[in-house]
Amino acid sequence: DTAVSQTPKYLVTQMGNDKSIKCEQNLGHDTMYWYKQDSKKFLKIMFSYNNKELIINETVPNRFSPKSPDKAHLNLHINSLELGDSAVYFCASSQSGVSEAFFGQGTRLTVV
Amino acid sequence: GENVEQHPSTLSVQEGDSAVIKCTYSDSASNYFPWYKQELGKGPQLIIDIRSNVGEKKDQRIAVTLNKTAKHFSLHITETQPEDSAVYFCAASTGNQFYFGTGTSLTVIP
Numbered sequence: 338d339t340a341v342s343q344t345p346k347y348l349v350t351q352m353g354n355d356k357s358i359k360c361e362q363n364l365g366h367d368t369m370y371w372y373k374q375d376s377k378k379f380l381k382i383m384f385s386y387n388n389k390e391l392i393i394n395e396t397v398p399n400r401f402s403p404k405s406p407d408k409a410h411l412n413l414h415i416n417s418l419e420l421g422d423s424a425v426y427f428c429a430s431s432q433s434g435v436s437e438a439f440f441g442q443g444t445r446l447t448v449v
Numbered sequence: 450g451e452n453v454e455q456h457p458s459t460l461s462v463q464e465g466d467s468a469v470i471k472c473t474y475s476d477s478a479s480n481y482f483p484w485y486k487q488e489l490g491k492g493p494q495l496i497i498d499i500r501s502n503v504g505e506k507k508d509q510r511i512a513v514t515l516n517k518t519a520k521h522f523s524l525h526i527t528e529t530q531p532e533d534s535a536v537y538f539c540a541a542s543t544g545n546q547f548y549f550g551t552g553t554s555l556t557v558i559p
Contacts, residue, residue: 341492368545378536380493380549387545427492433545437483440492 340364343428343441350418351449358413358444360428368392369411370438371403372427380427386411387433418448451476453541455550463558468526470553472539475520479541479548482515482522487536487552496537497524529557 341362350356362369370393371383385393389405400416411428425445431438452475462468474482480501485493499506499513499522506513510529515522526533534557539550 370547372549378487378552378554380538380552382546382548385546393546429492429547431545431547436481437495437498438540438542438547440485440494442492443490 340439341428341430341441343426343444345444346442347445347447349447349449352418352420354418355414355416356418356446357415358426358428358446360411360413360441362409362428362430362439364430364432364439366430366432366439367408368431368433369405369408370429370431371411371413372429372440374425374427374443376424384411384413415446418446420448422446423448451479451541451543451546451548453539453548453550455539455553457553458551459554459556461556461558462529464529464531466529468524468529468533468555468557470524470537470539470555472522472524472541472550473520474522474541474548476541476543477517477520478543481542481544482513483540483542483547484513484524485538485540485549487538489535493538526555529555531557531559533557 368387384403386405425443428441429438483498487493512525
């Protein structure tokens with residue numbers, strides 16, 4: 338059983354399009370995250386949700402909108418995609434209070 | 450917010466030698482320090498972690514040390530093997546936020 342699963346694994350799209358990445362965790366965790374990993378491998382936090390409530394929103398353009406329908410899901414919707422959005426996006430989850438974060442396998446987004 | 454610095458950015462060692470990666474953090478409220486290994490095309494995976502009430506932790510060939518006063522923590526890999534080649538990330542957490550270092554690309558030369 339995959340603990341944190343993301344779909345799709347690869348996403349190629351044109352500039353200006355709108356796309357979504359889905360994430361689900363079956364670990365019963367109460368906190369979920371989205372990270373962006375650029376070509377230099379930097380892992381930058383974008384959003385953090387605890388019990389479906391947004392607790393972190395780093396300096397991310399408002400074209401990025403996370404949606405958490407329940408504690409097990411945190412989806413990422415991106416409007417008006419730009420070339421600079423090309424990166425690998427990772428979803429992760431953890432149980433608040435001090436525990437490890439489990440990562441999905443990543444979604445490689447390429448904007449052409 | 451928290452600022453985690455990691456050095457070196459790249460590291461090459463001969464098989465069998467030791468590798469050391471060092472991190473510093475800025476937020477004294479951080480109390481959990483995991484280390485992740487990321488292989489090509491995969492998500493980061495936890496390899497070892499340490500909590501603020503512990504100074505050192507060891508798991509077979511991997512050890513982590515923490516100096517809370519200096520806000521330093523380090524990863525030590527002994528008897529390196531080619532399969533240790535990967536990108537390693539340190540992180541600092543206050544409970545529900547994880548801030549990552551910039552990564553170290555480790556290459557173990559057979």
